[in-house]
Amino acid sequence: MDCEPIIRCQSVAKSYWRGSLEIPVLQGLDLEIPSGGYVALMGPSGSGKTTLLNLIAGIDRPTGGRLEVCGTHLNDLDDDDLAAWRATHVGFIFQNYNLVPVLTAYENVELPLLLANLSRRERRERVLEALERVDLLDRLENRPGQLSGGQEQRVAIARAIVTDPDLLVADEPTGALDAKNAEEVMALLENLNGEWGKTILLVTHDPKAAHHARVQIHLEKGVLDRTVEVNR
Amino acid sequence: MKYLALVLRSLFRSKRRTVLTVLFLAVSVFLVAILQSVLATLEGFANNPNASSRVAVRHKVSITNLLPLRYGDWIRQQPEVEAAMGLQWFGGVYQDPRNFFANFAAEPEAIVTIFKEEIVTYSEAEFRDFLRDRNGCIVGQSLAAKYGWKVGDVVPLKGTIFPMDPRLTVRGIWRSRRQVDEQALYFHHKLLEESVPWMEGRVGAFWVRIKHPDDVPAFIERADRHFSDAVEPTQSETENAFQLNFLKMMGDIATIIHAITMAVLAALLIVTANTMAMAIRERTTEVAVFRAMGFTSWQVLGILLAEGILLALLGGAGGIGLAWLGAGLIKTGLGSAIPWLVDFAIPKETLLLCLHATMGLGFLSTLLPAWRAVRRPIVDGLRAL
Numbered sequence: 001m002d003c004e005p006i007i008r009c010q011s012v013a014k015s016y017w018r019g020s021l022e023i024p025v026l027q028g029l030d031l032e033i034p035s036g037g038y039v040a041l042m043g044p045s046g047s048g049k050t051t052l053l054n055l056i057a058g059i060d061r062p063t064g065g066r067l068e069v070c071g072t073h074l075n076d077l078d079d080d081d082l083a084a085w086r087a088t089h090v091g092f093i094f095q096n097y098n099l100v101p102v103l104t105a106y107e108n109v110e111l112p113l114l115l116a117n118l119s120r121r122e123r124r125e126r127v128l129e130a131l132e133r134v135d136l137l138d139r140l141e142n143r144p145g146q147l148s149g150g151q152e153q154r155v156a157i158a159r160a161i162v163t164d165p166d167l168l169v170a171d172e173p174t175g176a177l178d179a180k181n182a183e184e185v186m187a188l189l190e191n192l193n194g195e196w197g198k199t200i201l202l203v204t205h206d207p208k209a210a211h212h213a214r215v216q217i218h219l220e221k222g223v224l225d226r227t228v229e230v231n232r
Numbered sequence: 233m234k235y236l237a238l239v240l241r242s243l244f245r246s247k248r249r250t251v252l253t254v255l256f257l258a259v260s261v262f263l264v265a266i267l268q269s270v271l272a273t274l275e276g277f278a279n280n281p282n283a284s285s286r287v288a289v290r291h292k293v294s295i296t297n298l299l300p301l302r303y304g305d306w307i308r309q310q311p312e313v314e315a316a317m318g319l320q321w322f323g324g325v326y327q328d329p330r331n332f333f334a335n336f337a338a339e340p341e342a343i344v345t346i347f348k349e350e351i352v353t354y355s356e357a358e359f360r361d362f363l364r365d366r367n368g369c370i371v372g373q374s375l376a377a378k379y380g381w382k383v384g385d386v387v388p389l390k391g392t393i394f395p396m397d398p399r400l401t402v403r404g405i406w407r408s409r410r411q412v413d414e415q416a417l418y419f420h421h422k423l424l425e426e427s428v429p430w431m432e433g434r435v436g437a438f439w440v441r442i443k444h445p446d447d448v449p450a451f452i453e454r455a456d457r458h459f460s461d462a463v464e465p466t467q468s469e470t471e472n473a474f475q476l477n478f479l480k481m482m483g484d485i486a487t488i489i490h491a492i493t494m495a496v497l498a499a500l501l502i503v504t505a506n507t508m509a510m511a512i513r514e515r516t517t518e519v520a521v522f523r524a525m526g527f528t529s530w531q532v533l534g535i536l537l538a539e540g541i542l543l544a545l546l547g548g549a550g551g552i553g554l555a556w557l558g559a560g561l562i563k564t565g566l567g568s569a570i571p572w573l574v575d576f577a578i579p580k581e582t583l584l585l586c587l588h589a590t591m592g593l594g595f596l597s598t599l600l601p602a603w604r605a606v607r608r609p610i611v612d613g614l615r616a617l
C-alpha cells in the first residue's frame with residue numbers, strides 16, 4: 001500500500017489540564033514520515049515522545065492540529081471507526097509486552113485476527129506465519145509466564161504484525177530487556193522494516209537502539225529539536 | 233464463539249476467587265430454588281384445579297369459630313348444590329406428635345361425591361361398612377401404607393383440640409391420583425358430637441359440591457346473604473381461597489420466603505459485583521491493550537459481560553443441580569413425615585426464575601465496573617501499572 005508520506009502531522013498540539021491549569025505537552029508540531037520509513041523518536045523524559053506516538057497511532061486525540069496517517073484523517077473518525085482503523089493499520093509493541101497472561105503464545109497472536117473476518121484455518125495460517133517470522137514456532141503452547149522477556153517481546157511483535165499493518169509503533173520496546181535480547185528485538189524490527197517494508201515509529205532512550213533507525217527525531221519540551229539521518 | 237476460549241480463560245484467571253464465587257452462588261441459588269419450590273408445592277397443594285366447583289362455608293369471624301350443623305340442611309336445599317357435608321379438623325395424634333397427618337370428623341354420607349377428585353378408587357362395600365360403623369374411619373392408601381394399616385385394624389388417636397381419644401377401626405382405604413391426596417383420615421362427626429358435649433350440633437365448616445362451576449359465585453353470594461343476620465354469619469369461599477387462607481394463617485410463608493429470596497439475591501449481587509470489580513480492575517492495562525489493537529469499547533464490554541454472566545451461570549447451574557438432588561432427598565426423606573412434601577419437586581417456573589436471576593445478576597454486577605473500564609481513555613489504561 002502506497003501512501004506517501006504515511007504520517008503527516010500539521011501543527012499538532014496536545015495539552016493536559018490539571019484543574020484549570022493547562023499543561024501543554026506538544027506545541028504545534030509539524031512532521032512528515034515517508035512510507036517505509038524507520039524513525040526513532042528521542043528526547044528527554046517528559047518531552048512528549050509517548051504522547052506523540054499515541055496520537056499518531058490513533059489511541060489519543062490532539063487538542064489542536066491535524067493528523068493524517070495511512071491516508072486517513074484521524075480527526076474525522078469517531079471512536080469506533082478509529083478502533084477499526086487501528087485494527088487494520090497499526091501494530092503496537094509495548095515496553096512491558098502486555099501479553100494476555102492466561103492465553104498461550106498462539107492465542108495471544110491470534111487476538112487481533114478475531115476482529116478480521118477470517119476462518120479458523122486462515123487465522124491459523126497467519127498466526128503461524130507471524131510466529132515463524134519471530135522464530136517462535138516451538139513456543140506456540142507456552143503462556144507468557146513460561147517465556148523469557150525476549151521471547152515475550154517477540155510474541156508481542158508477532159501479534160503486532162499478524163494483521164499485516166502498514167505502521168508499527170513501539171514505545172521503548174527494549175526498555176525491559178538485557179543487551180542481548182534488546183539486540184535481537186532491534187534486529188527483528190530492522191528486518192521488518194527492510195524486508196517487509198513496514199513503517200516503524202520507535203520511541204527510545206537507548207542510542208544503540210536508535211542507531212537501527214534511518215532517521216532520528218529529537219523532541220525537546222514538545223517541539224521538534226532536530227532531525228538526524230543515520231548512516232548505516 | 234471465537235471469543236469463548238478467551239472468556240473462559242479470563243474467568244479462571246484467579247482460580248480460587250472464581251471457585252469461591254461460584255460456590256457461594258451455587259449455595260445461594262440452591263437455597264432460593266428449594267425455598268421457592270416449597271412455596272410452589274404449598275401453593276399447588278392449596279390450588280387444586282379439580283376443586284373449582286367446591287365451596288367451603290365457614291364462620292365469618294375465623295376458621296376456628298364453629299357453625300351450627302343445621303346450616304347444612306339449608307345448604308343442601310339450594311338448587312345449585314349437589315351435596316354438602318360438615319367437616320371438622322380434628323388434629324388428632326397417632327402414637328407420636330411427629331406422626332403428623334390430616335384427620336377430620338366428617339358427616340360421611342356424601343364424602344365420595346364431595347371429594348371425588350381425591351377419593352378416586354375405593355370399594356363400595358368397604359365404604360358401606362364405614363357408614364354403618366360409628367367407630368369406623370377411612371384412610372388414604374399412602375397414609376395406610378406408611379403405618380401399615382389394613383382394613384379391620386384399630387387406629388387410636390389422641391385428641392389435641394378436643395378432649396377425646398377415639399379408637400377408630402379402619403373400614404376402607406381409597407386411592408387418589410396424587411400421593412398428596414392420600415394423606416388423610418376421616419371418621420364420623422357423630423362420634424365427635426357424642427364424646428364432646430360442646431361440639432353437639434356444631435361443626436367447623438361445610439364443604440359443598442356445586443353442580444356447575446358457573447353457579448359457584450351465585451351460591452356463595454346467596455349463602456352469605458342468607459346467614460348474614462344470623463348469630464353465626466358465614467363466609468363462603470371456593471376451596472382454593474379457603475386453602476390459601478389456611479396457609480396464610482400458618483404465618484404468611486410466602487412473604488417470608490420471598491423476603492429471604494430477595495435478601496439472598498441482594499447478597500449475591502454484592503458478592504458477584506465485588507468479584508467482577510476486582511477481576512476487571514486488575515485488567516485495566518489489558519482492556520487498554522485490547523482497545524489499542526482495535527477492539528471497540530462495545531466489543532470489550534461484551535467480552536467482560538459475557539465473562540460475568542458465565543460466572544453467574546456456572547454458579548446458578550451448580551445451585552440448580554444441588555437443588556435437584558436436594559429435591560429428591562426431600563421427597564424421599566421428608567415426604568413421608570410431612571404429607572405436603574410427598575409430591576415435592578422443583579417446578580419449571582422456579583428453574584427459570586433461578587436461571588434468569590443469575591443471568592441478571594451476572595449482567596448487573598459486571599455492567600458497572602466493565603462500563604467504567606471501557607470508558608477510561610486508552611492512554612490512561614496503558615499508563616496504569
Ligand SMILES: Nc1ncnc2c1ncn2[C@@H]1O[C@H](COP(=O)(O)OP(=O)(O)OP(=O)(O)O)[C@@H](O)[C@H]1O
Pocket residue numbers: 016017023025043044045046047048049050051052612
Ligand atoms: N494523562 C496525563 N495527564 C497529565 N499529564 C500527562 C498525562 N500524560 C502525560 N502527561 C504529561 O505530559 C508530558 C509528556 O509525557 P510523555 O509520556 O509523552 O513523555 P515521554 O517523552 O514519553 O517521557 P518518558 O521518556 O519518560 O516516557 C509529561 O510531563 C507528562 O507528565
Ligand SMILES: [Mg+2]
Pocket residue numbers: 049050051171
Ligand atoms: Mg514515554
